[in-house]
Amino acid sequence: MKASLAKEVNRIVGLLLLAALAALAVGNIWPLLAGMLGYIIWSTRQLFGLYSWLVRDDHTEPPDSTGLWGEFYTRLEHLFQKERRAQENLQGIIHRAQQSVNALEDVVILIDQHGYLEYWNQAAEHYMGFNARQDLGQPLTNLIRHPKFTEYLSQGDFRDALEIPSPVDDNRILQFRVTEFGVGEQLMMARDVTRLHHLEQMRKDFVANVSHELKTPLTVLKGYLETLLDTVPEEQSRLRRALTQMDNQSNRMEALVSDLLLLARLEGTDADNLSQAVPVHGMLKRMRENALALSADKAHSIELDVTEEARLIANPAELESAFGNLITNAVKYTPAGGQIQIRWWQDERGAHLAVSDNGVGIDPAHIPRLTERFYRPDNSRVTETGGTGLGLAIVKHVMIRHNGKLEIKSELGKGSVFTCHFPADRLVSKPTAVAG
Ligand code: ADP
Numbered sequence: 035m036k037a038s039l040a041k042e043v044n045r046i047v048g049l050l051l052l053a054a055l056a057a058l059a060v061g062n063i064w065p066l067l068a069g070m071l072g073y074i075i076w077s078t079r080q081l082f083g084l085y086s087w088l089v090r091d092d093h094t095e096p097p098d099s100t101g102l103w104g105e106f107y108t109r110l111e112h113l114f115q116k117e118r119r120a121q122e123n124l125q126g127i128i129h130r131a132q133q134s135v136n137a138l139e140d141v142v143i144l145i146d147q148h149g150y151l152e153y154w155n156q157a158a159e160h161y162m163g164f165n166a167r168q169d170l171g172q173p174l175t176n177l178i179r180h181p182k183f184t185e186y187l188s189q190g191d192f193r194d195a196l197e198i199p200s201p202v203d204d205n206r207i208l209q210f211r212v213t214e215f216g217v218g219e220q221l222m223m224a225r226d227v228t229r230l231h232h233l234e235q236m237r238k239d240f241v242a243n244v245s246h247e248l249k250t251p252l253t254v255l256k257g258y259l260e261t262l263l264d265t266v267p268e269e270q271s272r273l274r275r276a277l278t279q280m281d282n283q284s285n286r287m288e289a290l291v292s293d294l295l296l297l298a299r300l301e302g303t304d305a306d307n308l309s310q311a312v313p314v315h316g317m318l319k320r321m322r323e324n325a326l327a328l329s330a331d332k333a334h335s336i337e338l339d340v341t342e343e344a345r346l347i348a349n350p351a352e353l354e355s356a357f358g359n360l361i362t363n364a365v366k367y368t369p370a371g372g373q374i375q376i377r378w379w380q381d382e383r384g385a386h387l388a389v390s391d392n393g394v395g396i397d398p399a400h401i402p403r404l405t406e407r408f409y410r411p412d413n414s415r416v417t418e419t420g421g422t423g424l425g426l427a428i429v430k431h432v433m434i435r436h437n438g439k440l441e442i443k444s445e446l447g448k449g450s451v452f453t454c455h456f457p458a459d460r461l462v463s464k465p466t467a468v469a470g
Pocket residue numbers: 359363364367368391393394395396404409410411412415416419420421422423424425426427449450
């Protein structure tokens with residue numbers, strides 16, 4: 035650069051000297067002015083040349099030029115070459131990324147902050163029927179119209195995946211997951227879970243069928259056991275003990291079958307269509323009385339805190355089942371003389387029922403798995419309490435069907451709080467302050 039600059043300065047000085055000498059020779063300044071004008075015209079031409087080269091699409095083969103102008107062109111050409119290579123590199127990376135996303139069997143969809151389709155891979159065309167020409171830039175909810183999908187997107191809670199049939203094939207079940215990124219943008223992934231869904235359905239059907247088939251033989255067995263217990267004389271104490279144990283176990287089996295059937299019904303049918311305004315006060319009052327009867331000699335103190343007008347849009351039988359399980363558990367897992375509190379309150383977030391006890395409590399490590407079927411933190415308690423191991427699974431399903439959530443807080447040796455949270459749209463009356 036320095037050499038070119040020196041050359042340019044030499045060129046100007048040389049020209050000026052020549053023009054000055056000529057001016058001296060002819061005795062006026064015209065040659066000097068002509069020299070300067072010549073230099074200006076030449077520089078302007080170079081500038082025009084540079085401009086027309088810059089506005090060309092390809093910046094190869096710059097015009098011939100020497101000195102400072104030549105240096106300009108060489109430098110600019112290098113810069114353009116560097117930029118072109120970087121762009122090609124970037125395009126290569128984008129192309130490879132697109133190729134690999136297209137090779138995925140799972141659907142990948144990018145949605146902008148307004149909910150419009152920005153990008154999708156080939157699997158999306160296959161499973162969703164997206165068409166590049168007409169669907170790009172469309173709102174996603176116009177293309178996937180399943181009510182559950184619209185609700186899932188509008189709720190904005192993407193912790194759980196959503197399973198719905200494919201918009202182009204009802205027999206295919208897709209599982210959607212959404213990840214948010216950038217400013218309100220979303221990356222949506224969906225995979226075909228039809229096979230898993232069928233297996234799960236087969237499992238559910240199997241359990242429901244077995245439970246159903248067990249009902250009749252159990253009823254017959256129980257009938258005979260009761261008759262036998264009535265007829266066997268008191269003196270035959272060993273036989274009576276055996277029969278009593280058989281009767282107890284058949285009662286347990288009956289409870290198990292009934293809980294399994296209830297769970298199958300909760301899982302197998304869609305949202306409850308038997309919803310009505312349930313008077314919660316009366317229901318909880320009855321449950322408190324049942325709990326006192328169950329507590330019997332253990333003489334728990336059972337407190338109830340609910341307003342008379344509390345009403346919830348719900349399926350009464352399911353609600354009774356869920357609340358009943360929580361209250362029965364509190365009695366079962368609280369030692370004699372313990373305290374149990376049943377509390378209902380409403381606020382702007384919805385309605386809440388908390389069943390708290392100062393009983394045996396649960397190690398927090400077990401809490402995440404507590405609502406799984408037959409999951410018990412301590413197996414030794416099974417025979418003691420005679421539960422089916424399905425109570426909390428039933429509560430969880432009832433809550434899901436009511437768009438609610440079950441929250442569990444517990445400390446080993448101190449007690450537990452099981453809280454059912456219902457959304458505000460299930461309230462009949464406007465939320466009041468904490469109920470007393
Ligand atoms: P079950 O009571 O029939 O065993 P559940 O599904 O109702 O089955 O409860 C699962 C497990 O959770 C119980 O075995 C028990 O260990 C624990 N659990 C439930 N409720 C309580 C409670 N109030 N206090 C302590 N442990 C509880």
